[in-house]
Amino acid sequence: MNFFPSFILNFLATSQAKPEWNVSFEGLTPGWAFLLFLALALATVFAYWKFASAASTVRKGLMIFLRIAAALVLVTLLAKPVINLTVQNPVRQPLLVLLDGSESMKFKDRRDRTDDLKRAAIAAGEIENIGQNVSPDVKKQLSGISRQTLLEKLAANPKLDLWPRLEKQADLMFYQFGRSANRLPFSTEGPIQSKEVAEFFKGLNYTETATSLGESLRQVLQEPRPQPAGGVLLITDGANNSGSSPIEAAQIAKEQGVPLFIFGVGVTSPRDVRVREVTTQKLAFVNETLEVRAQVLSLGMDEGKVTALLESNGETLAEREVSIGGDSEQEVVFQFSPKTAGEIKLQVVIPLQGEEASKENNIGKVSVRVTDKKFRVLLIEQEPRWDFRYLLDYLQRDPRLEVKCVMINGEPGLDQFLQSPFLPGLPQTREEFFKSQVIILGDVSPSDLGIERMQTIAEWVEAGGGLIFQAGSNFNPRSYAGTPLEALLPIVPDTTSSKDSSAQRTPEPFPLQLSKSGETSLYLQMDPDPAENKRIWEAFQGVCWTAPVSRVKAGAEVLLVDPRPERSGRYGMQPVFAMQGYGAGKCVYFGTDETYRWRSRTGGKYYSILWGQIMQSLSLQLLEGASALTQLKSDRKQYAIGDNVVISGNAYTEGYEPLIIPTLDGTMKFEGNGKRDEQPFELHATEKNNFRSEFVARLAGNYRYTTTHDSEAVVQFEVIDPRLEQSQSALDEKLLKSMAEASGGRFFREENLAELPAMIAAKTATVASTTKLELFYSGWLLAALISFLSLEWMVRRLTQLK
Structure with a gap:
């Protein structure tokens, strides 16, 4: 008779992992069982020593032992002990295999570096580790191998035997992705063979013109499936040029407990020069300087200089000398003045530098609309002041502007002079406001504007207009609190101070300071060189007054501040130049009425640049739409x-x-x-x-x-x-490593790809199989109880005890 039932033996024999066990009781609790056993044992000892005094000590001790042993077996049966056996058995889970289906997989990488050549040889089965040397014949064969062909050779490699080893650990589900992921039909009769996978890879098409790495990964992770995925094997060169963030998708994978095992295909530093991005403003003016910026990326190139060209319709508009060499990226800035109105297609071109990895990424394109249309500026002021005088003078001299002006408390008849910019009064209709692209609101009383006009201005800004608040010591901005214009202000005016204290000026001028955003803002850029731009601003004469402000509004951007400690608060230094979007339009706040002082040391040059940039940027909001209605x-x-x-x-x-x-x-x-x-x-x-x-x-x-x-x-x-896909030739190893790390997986190259199946096995999920052995049903315990009692009875008979 076996102590363990046959099904327990079978359970232990078929388990692949070491079982875990514990004991529990379904009858008396261990405490009560022990007390019962102790009572029976003490009663046995007391009874034999008191009533069997005639028996010899040896026989008495033997009978006590047999009685106590029987009591122990009896108490054990009453406690009903159970042994619980648990074994963690591995479960086959799906391994989602995502294959890059983009055009970049057709790249024939120039494997000039020894390590890159050895990686190709490992994939092709010519060598087994990166420490071995590659023969000249193999080097000639693999030096220009495409990424697509490399995957085919890797699949057929009998030494690596990758896919059959993976198939032993998980159920393989193949996808190919570009802008999105698509399931690939793949099935075999019996275990997977390397040659079958190689033929399967040869039948794939690599035609996707863009790669949404993050989007495709999200899509596959969100698919319903009966068994949770054990992991994702992502085979890609890391090109990601559309869709959501791959890192965010990797974090989602981690939350779902799905590690990313990423195999990077390609070389990290192919010999290549690439125009990565070309940017410029959407709308420009005829005969105005237009700035075009291009990001030029150099990979694996020899040190040297090349000429970058800005072209349009076959004509070279500007040239810049660019330094290349190693792995580097730099910004190239072109400037030119368009001569005619219309749509201009621009391209930045870098001539081919010998044998580059890609010959199609040396050109970057962008379009811009050029207009010769003047834009209307409406300047509203309460009464004459110095800032108004100099600003009106500049506005009238700018050939791009059509200026109209309202002086509420001005001399009568200003509008009667020949070619006078003055209007007889404030606009009376919505049309007069909506035909303007920019409105400059000076130190104007809200009661003179009226609620209806202020509401119209707010609607006009929401439609795309550009509004400038030009602060003053009487009304702007403190008096606009509680009016329809309050929401347009980028700042919250200080209404707690008295009007007299708010208007108080310092005896000596104090300088204003660019904020971090102001140092890089195009609005306040006096010179393209940051150091020179900062020097110019520091040379500006200071001001004697800034409008008190409580704080800047959330979402607004501060470009210029009042650095005086007494004007700073818990929100930082007091804003003087701030801006915010409002609907489709934009609002600018100038918190001083002494910008005219900036002409004293530098003349009108930088004053004109400052106001010109502000005017142009604000007017583009409406001019871009081409119609006022x-x-x-x-x-x-x-x-x-x-x-x-x-x-x-x-x-x-x-x-x-x-x-x-x-x-x-x-x-x-x-x-x-x-x-x-x-x-x-x-x-x-x-x-x-x-x-x-x-x-x-x-x-x-x-x-x-x-x-x-x-x-x-x-x-x-x-x-x-x-x-x-043709613009990105390098393997983005940094991105792929970050994705693997974020998901709790690992990034692989050819030299350590053989470790992948073992890592998949280590990550495989397990299911707990539990069974219990009820010891109190065992015949051995009953036999022991009968044996102990029978032996005791025999000894008692020999001792002539009842």
Whole structure:
């Protein structure tokens, strides 16, 4: 008779892990069982010593032992002991294999570095570790191998035997990804063979023009499946040029308990020069200097200099000398003045430098609309003051501006002079406000403006207008608290101080100070060189007064501050120049009325630059829409195929009242690649007179949207095939390592890829199998009880005891 039942023996025999066990009791508790046993043992000893005195000591001791042993067995049966056995058995989970399906996988990497060549040899099975040497024949064969071919050779490598080893540890589920992930059908009869996987890889297409690494990973992680994934094997070069953040997706994987095992394909420093990004403003003025910035990336190049060209329609507009060498990135700044109005397509070109990894990423493109249209500025002031005099003089001299001015308490008849900029009074209609691109509001009493005009100004800013608050000691900004203009102010005015103390000026001027944001802001940039720009600002003469301010509003940006300790508070130094967005427009606050002092040491040069940049930036908000009645625009001027195009804005009636209709009808025209098309396109009302619609760009070409409501409301943009995958030639090892670390996984190269199956096995989930052995049902205990009692009875008979 076996002590353990057969099913227990089978359970232990089939378990792959060492069992864990513990004892529990289903009858008497251990405490009560012990007390019962102790009582029986003491009673046995007492009875034998008192009533069996005639028996010899040996026989008496033997009988006591047998009786106590029987009591122990009896108490054990009453306690009903149970042995619980638990074994953690591994469970086969899915391993999600994500294969990069983008065009960058077709790259033929120049493996000039020894380690890169050895990695290719390991994948191809020519050597087994990175310490071995590569023969000349193998070097010739692998020096220009493509990433696609490398994966095929790795799959067929019998020495590594990667895929059969992985298949032993998990159920493999294959996906290929670009902008999104798609499940790949793969099945075999019996265990996976390396040759089958190699043939499977050869049948894959690498045609995706963009890679959404984070988006694809999120998609696969969110798919429902009966068994939780044990991990993700991500095979990629790390190119990520659209969609959400890969690091955030890796963090989601960690939250789900799914580690990322990432195999990086390619070389980290291919010999390449790349124009990574070209930026400029959306709208520029004829004969005004336009700045174009390009990021130039150099990888694995010899030290030297190249000439970067800014071109348009085959004409070179500007040249800059760029230093290249090693792995570096630098910004190249071009400047030129457009001579004619219209849409200009610009490109930054770096000539090919010998044998580069990619010949298609040396060009970066951007578009800009150039206008010769003047923009209207409305200057409103209560009474003459020095800042008004100098500012009006500048505004009248700027050829881009059409200036109108209102002096509320000015001399009568100012509007009667020849070519006078003055209006007879404040605008009486919404149209007079809405035809302006910029309004400069001086030290004006809100009672003279009136509630209705202030509400109109607020609506005009919300539609895209640019408003400048030019502070003064009488009204602006403290008197605007509680009015419709309060929400437009980027700051919260100090209304606790008395009017006299707020207007008090210092005997001597004190300098103003650029904030951290102000040091880099284009609004306050006097010179492209940061050090020179700071020097110029420090040379400006100080001011004797700044408007008291409680704090800056949340979301507003402070560019200039009053550094005096007595004006600082718990929110930091007092803001003097601040700005914030309001609807589609922008509001600027100038907290001093002494900007005219800045002309005293530098003349009008920097004064004109400052106000010119402010005016130009604010006017672009409305000029970009091309129509005063219908302020529509796309969120970008240039899109890539597959991008989401958003068109939005405000619409008004002929009297500039909000246009309240459910949809704004229009037409979308397309022209590109010899094709033309025209389709109706509607914008839908989102709130009040704001309209919005969006679509995914599928075809490359030029798009033009017009509304039936307003023929002047034209939105133009371009959709291009950017071939993003051709622009990134290097393996982004830093990104992939960060993703693996964030998920709790590991990053692999060819030299340690053989360790992957073991790591998958170590991460494999287990399921606990539990069974229990009820000892009180064992025949051995019953036999022991009978044996002890029988032996005791025999000894008692021999001793002639009852």
